Amino acid sequence: NAGVTQTPKFRVLKTGQSMTLLCAQDMNHEYMYWYRQDPGMGLRLIHYSVGEGTTAKGEVPDGYNVSRLKKQNFLLGLESAAPSQTSVYFCATSQTSSREQYFGPGTRLTVT
């Protein structure tokens, strides 16, 4: 039982490059979330999903896209990376909207 896993753990991109971050969960949770964490700012929600095939915008969605084709996976895409997207990205899951969220180990992304 791995819980929530994220790949890759680290990545360096040049401005304008694209990439996809993968979040996988084995807890059969309906809800999945993508956050970014920047120094002194806590975690901010980028996008989330309330179930397979659904996605919704969070607090800071611009420059990101997401897809939830399978219940256990939630993908975060950057189509044209910018230095402002340098951050640590965390995926989280929850059984329902009102229950606690469980986080993955994070992906550290640097855009030069």
Added chain:
Amino acid sequence: GQQLNQSPQSMFIQEGEDVSMNCTSSSIFNTWLWYKQDPGEGPVLLIALYKAGELTSNGRLTAQFGITRKDSFLNISASIPSDVGIYFCAGRNNAGNMLTFGGGTRLMVKP
């Protein structure tokens, strides 16, 4: 958007001391969560609170859901070196789907 003010921003204490930190909000929440984050790791859930006035313990940690539903407190008793990390509060309002996080309290413990 909603704001969560978490204080203090950092604390440097002696091993064995008790620690208190709190979060306040300008609006009402119906869920409060407390997380701890170690360096290079994701946040780990410590305590979840679902009712105003609720007081819940997890070992040496105790958290309370404020009566006004606009604040929450976390206490750590008899701190030890492994308590070092960043502690985050998070609140959820009636809209339900999103958590709002505080800015974190960085705890440092001197052996």
